[in-house]
Amino acid sequence: MYRPGAFAETDLAALDWLLARDAFATLVTFDGQQPFATPLPVLYARDGDAVELRGHWSRANPQWRHGGNALVIVHGPQAYVSPGWYPDKRENNRVPTWNYAVAHLRGRLEIHEDPGFLAAVVADLSQRHEDAIGSDWRYEPENPAHVSQLRGIVGFRLRVEQVDLKFKLNQNHPAANVRGVAAALAASTREGDREVAALMLDRLARREPGN
Template sequence: MYVPRHFAPTDENVRRLLHHHGAADLITVTEDGLQATLLPFVYDPGAGAHGSLIGHMARNNEQWTLPPDRRAMVIVRGPDAYVTPTWYPSKAEHHRQVPTWNYITAHVHGNLLVHDDPEWVEDQVRRLTDKHEAAAATPWSVDDAPVPYIQGQLRAIVGIELSITRVEAKFKLSQNRSPADIRGVVDGLRTRDQGQDDAMADAVQAHRPRRGGEGGLPVQDGSGG
């Protein structure tokens, strides 16, 4: 992954992304080429040297029947948004501006393990459910459903675990812009009603570079791709 210095996140930024993301793309190499499945994962920082992403997939999905090479990658994403140059005050000065796209992403590399064990799979399902039901006024629990029904559902899925070996991450959040242009991006995102714009505005605001006497990154030209 191409990561200019001003878009490189801290380790803590990456950990937060892994903890709070929703679903992500599991990518593996098969005899027929690349295969990908969108799956929800739970990040377990205590599993292995660098943590693990744990999830499950349908038993009928052939992706879990792994080739000898068990290396895999999970692409985790945060919010993303189109950024128009009309939000930059600097555009009014010289018009040397172009559109760009802001985004948060991480390529999580590791070795893929399969857990065809009902107890492991049930524990993973409970952890995944608890994570996403936590904010609900009346959270649903696995125990709300009849035991025979849950047992049948568990037999239809297989547990998977990506044992992480390395993470490449990029937080492209207008950090290479001037303070005035960054304020323009935040204000523009907050007034535009397009899906994740509020989440992106929050991210741009939270990752503003510190400048001057505060230290941090200097202003840099170019979009940085």
């Protein structure tokens, strides 16, 4: 990922935030001829610098046979930025851009077909997302109908070896420009715009005086 220094994040708390916000990611592998991508929900865990993802595919999805190195793209909020929102737009000939937060996670895929691993992934995913919507469906290990469904999926674990975090939030602009863009985005009806505005103001508050 192209990641200029001004936009590079090093604190893994930013990764925690991205995956708590939205753990529906894009898993990219290589089938020997071309890249192959699958959007899917993941289970995220971090212990210090050790990061791990778990999830599963439909057995009909050929990606589970690829194995090897993989890239997971974690998508954060994004927003269009109009040059009209910059106070210095005329003197500096400002142009449109896009602000966003994203993470690229690289590692080697471990493929799992054992029922215990698959049951744990299904149970953990369903509990997380059922709780989030106030519903109560659960995987029942004693239910033969539930257990039989495990034959239709293949699980994976990705032990992350490289984390690239990019939060592009006008950090290379004067503070007045950041405030102008954040104010415009905060007034938007689009939730993603308002999330970007909050991130911009947070990063601005972290700046060294005079920057």
